[in-house]
Amino acid sequence: MAKLKIGVVGGGGIAQAAHINNYKKHGDKVELVAIADVNKGVLQRNIEEHGFAYAFEDYNEMFADVELDAVSICTPNKFHAPATLAALKAGCNVLCEKPPAMTAAEAEAMEEAANASGKILAYGFNNRYKARAQYLKRMIEDGELGRIYAGRISAMRRNGIPGGVFVNQELQGGGPLIDIGVHMLDLALWYMEFPKPVSVLGSTHRELGIKPLESVPTPWDYRNYTVEDLAMGMIKFDNGATLLLETSFIVHTLENTNNTVRLHGTKGGCDFKTGGVFQSRYGTIVDIAAPKLPDPDSHQLQLEAFIDAVAGNGRMLSTPRQGVIVQQIIEGLYRSAETGEAVKL
Template structure:
């Protein structure tokens, strides 16, 4: 069987830190084309990861003309996710787009429509679903061990870890700050565990409290207050059609010691679970309460039990296998669209001071 030919659009940090290392280890693909608006970045990626004679572009439209490409990975700033993904799908390519799905819900819906129109697969890079703790907790939820999950928290809290490179602080290109950057991971994880994608209302708060500080303590050095145009923290209160409630918390900079990122806490009628300090399941047995800590060091994850692949390698393999075997991707675009709709509603609620209701 011939290998799937992959094109990369956007050869920056997320490409080199996640996608290219994972794809280069997958024996079912070959990296055949690279595009970046900075030609040197594309050329460096091609030299390091590409097959012999890999093509280099600065215009993604030119890359999409290559009829030999089967898959395109869209690894660009949020504001270009939708137009590039739509163009790639319409050009007959399967698409892996980095999270969040898009800057706006309207743009995300255009991506979903393009996938349906083209018949090609579309997935979004929510790699935290593939962690061993996430995989185990998903099994617990699917087995009904927690019962009906009616209350949850989505955690994306950093004390002082504001990304100061690239366009992270640029609201125009990103659409927001920690809410759309890391809050999106926590919300995706929570909705997936609950298997609940029907919101009815969202109330949000967005804060610009610490971004104006000069010489602030930060994991990657002080940020430039003049360039900090996004929120430094945001919170959302989400009610679902069946009455379930989710609290979403996201920050890059917050005066708190309660730090958790890309995690969730779940409360159900039969038990609960959280990812704080490892995976813990809690419940009641014979009129006694218990807490069970899961040992995640033994065995593997659901898709590739017994292997030692990193989460991003498992994500990559699952995606490539879905194309090869013509199966549903683990992260479906319909699910990612709901995440984007909720995030947008939190921003809108904060802006207007009113609760946003879904039809």
């Protein structure tokens, strides 16, 4: 079979660390053909290091000039939707980094375009490919938690402002909620089989990112810090379930990081961070400890699933519709934070 022709839009950090390097491990199946990036230096580096035959400053030109089977979209969030729409229009299968988009309307347009084209549109929700995530998913599908009616999502960093575009509201659409909270939100929804969200109540805070802190190095540009540094929220679903959410780039707290999803069901609960499952059985309280699971790179597993899916072998774990639901919740939480009112979805 002919090798799949691969394009990349945005050749920065995640493109290098999770896409290009992993495509290169499968030179028997894929060929890195074209790259688009607004930064000439980035293009030059990618040509030299990875041998792309074609390089463009404008992704529209790339899709017009080069026939590609699949593309990774690795730009700042603002360009996820327009680049994905251009790719689908050109007949490419798309793996778009998370978050799906800036708004729910954009995610809906991406879903419609994917349906119209019949091509794959998957999102970079790589956490689903972690061994721990898969193990808990199997437990949940086997009914070990019963009906999940509540949970808590945490994506907390004590001192983890990423800098770069990640502090820029205009390019990213927000801070920790849309950047790291989105990963754990997606995981919780996936475990719950994406119930329909009906309302959200959110609040955001920008307290620490906007100033130099005595005891904390500030590698980000605090004078141009325009995103929230802490977001809190509550999400209610049409099946009666409730999720609480907390996510921060920087906050005075105990742990350096705390990334987890805790779910509470009628038969058991679980904690993604430890893989623990909590039940009551035989008249006592029982913890099922996670076995020592191997933990291969989830980005690599996701990319391999994408290559296989494009070649017609298997499916991606995420769907365009799920991207819409994630984006509805994020947009609703931000809107609620702005207005101070709960938002119906």
